[in-house]
Amino acid sequence: xxxxxxxxxxxxxxxxxxxxxxxxxxxxxxxxxxxxxxxxxxxxxxxxxxxxxxxxxxxxxxxxxxxxxxxxxxxxxxxxxxxxxxxxxxxxxxxxxxxxxxxxxxxxxxxxxxxxxx
Amino acid sequence: xxxxxxxxxxxxxxxxxxxxxxxxxxxxxxxxxxxxxxxxxxxxxxxxxxxxxxxxxxxxxxxxxxxxxxxxxxxxxxxxxxxxxxxxxxxxxxxxxxxxxxxxxxxxxxxxxxx
Numbered sequence: 392x393x394x395x396x397x398x399x400x401x402x403x404x405x406x407x408x409x410x411x412x413x414x415x416x417x418x419x420x421x422x423x424x425x426x427x428x429x430x431x432x433x434x435x436x437x438x439x440x441x442x443x444x445x446x447x448x449x450x451x452x453x454x455x456x457x458x459x460x461x462x463x464x465x466x467x468x469x470x471x472x473x474x475x476x477x478x479x480x481x482x483x484x485x486x487x488x489x490x491x492x493x494x495x496x497x498x499x500x501x502x503x504x505x506x507x508x509x
Numbered sequence: 510x511x512x513x514x515x516x517x518x519x520x521x522x523x524x525x526x527x528x529x530x531x532x533x534x535x536x537x538x539x540x541x542x543x544x545x546x547x548x549x550x551x552x553x554x555x556x557x558x559x560x561x562x563x564x565x566x567x568x569x570x571x572x573x574x575x576x577x578x579x580x581x582x583x584x585x586x587x588x589x590x591x592x593x594x595x596x597x598x599x600x601x602x603x604x605x606x607x608x609x610x611x612x613x614x615x616x617x618x619x620x621x622x623x624x
Contacts (some may be wrong), residue, residue: 425611425612432617434513434616435553435612437613439610484553486553498555499560500552502551502552
């Protein structure tokens with residue numbers, strides 16, 4: 392099946408620094424990738440939708456300048472948390488959509504990245 | 510807007526017990542419904558799906574039926590195994606104004622099956 396990887400799987404950074412998280416589709420091309428945030432015992436909350444070669448579409452309440460998303464190729468999207476603060480500590484999950492004509496296209500999820508800001 | 514309400518966990522069962530995890534939804538149109546499973550240390554995996562009313566999704570002994578009249582998509586399995594221990598997410602997808610179909614998730618239900 393389709394595999395999506397994320398790197399790193401966990402990261403600890405100091406307040407005020409920036410952190411980049413990579414999401415890769417390993418065996419398929421993903422025209423669309425999604426970034427989610429998950430708090431303990433809560434739903435996955437969609438942060439933004441990333442289309443290859445164009446600007447990401449952010450959900451209401453998500454700061455574009457704080458969460459920079461780049462989808463430079465059909466297999467790679469990156470999320471950069473700029474000037475991180477402790478309240479940004481969370482579990483970040485990406486998914487990639489495989490466009491299959493005539494079917495409800497599925498999303499394939501990465502394993503997630505645990506970010507802790509100290 | 511769309512929303513998914515899922516049975517709160519954690520749920521602890523003995524092996525071979527019957528499982529039900531309730532899921533109800535609110536949507537403006539006619540969504541597709543999904544159950545995803547997340548095993549420890551892994552990403553979410555699609556377990557089953559249904560795209561229209563009265564459809565039944567099934568996989569690995571799990572079943573869920575799309576009930577439009579009750580706006581529900583309850584997950585069931587007749588006999589759980591220890592290997593079914595995981596977090597289960599109910600989700601819906603509705604065509605948006607753009608081309609991407611966004612998923613709305615429930616809060617997840619932790620299932621632990623004891624030997």
